């Protein structure tokens with residue numbers, strides 16, 4: 567993607583002691599000790615990671631729901647955010663097209679396939695300009711923004727604050743880092759994962775496409791990166 571078309575993604579909130587919190591949740595299930603004692607007495611990272619890996623790979627996912635992270639996201643298309651908001655365990659606050667009137671040319675995202683073709687890019691921009699003019703005519707005529715926005719395209723840029731717990735983030739990464747996911751949401755989710763991994767490197771093995779986590783591809787149209795279930799005979 568062109569830099570000016572790239573999502574802007576920042577991790578703005580995460581708990582302290584993420585690893586220790588998940589470990590305490592895991593250990594509490596198998597210990598007679600009080601959780602607070604487990605929390606206060608543990609600092610061995612290798613030991614914590616070993617238990618966490620065992621618990622997560624056995625599907626005991628409630629242990630990772632205690633961790634909530636928040637991202638500030640901008641410069642993404644409504645086409646992209648529409649896909650993100652399908653994830654039902656996430657919380658969103660998105661720039662409203664009802665309350666925020668577009669002034670002048672609205673911001674929009676040009677897909678790279680169009681961006682790299684000069685002729686098609688010029689047509690795309692021309693079309694956005696026409697939409698902008700029509701939108702402005704409606705606004706000037708006193709049409710409320712909530713109605714004028716009906717002419718705004720999927721390409722219109724948006725901003726949102728998005729929060730989710732670690733279980734949902736792993737699920738999001740597994741689905742949306744897959745090469746079958748659309749390029750823009752894939753780029754955005756990759757940036758979300760990278761921002762968190764920069765601060766919590768132990769999460770790297772979990773924030774991967776589903777084929778890497780499960781060892782096979784379950785997509786109908788596989789990209790060929792991993793063997794499909796059929797190829798593996800199950």
Ligand SMILES: Cc1cc2nc3c(=O)[nH]c(=O)nc-3n(C[C@H](O)[C@H](O)[C@H](O)COP(=O)(O)OP(=O)(O)OC[C@H]3O[C@@H](n4cnc5c(N)ncnc54)[C@H](O)[C@@H]3O)c2cc1C
Nearest residue numbers: 649652653654655656734737738741742744745746747748
């Ligand atoms: C490559 C790709 C292509 C897609 N194409 C289309 C498409 O053509 N059309 C379309 O409409 N959508 C499409 N989607 C969106 C997809 O159908 C899901 O809506 C989206 O990925 C959210 O996934 P989810 O439901 O697993 O996750 P989330 O909503 O994030 O939920 C996480 C998990 O919680 C559980 N869960 C959540 N809600 C319920 C519930 N009500 N009942 C039972 N369990 C629940 C499920 O286990 C679910 O996997 C596509 C997604 C991808 C990744």
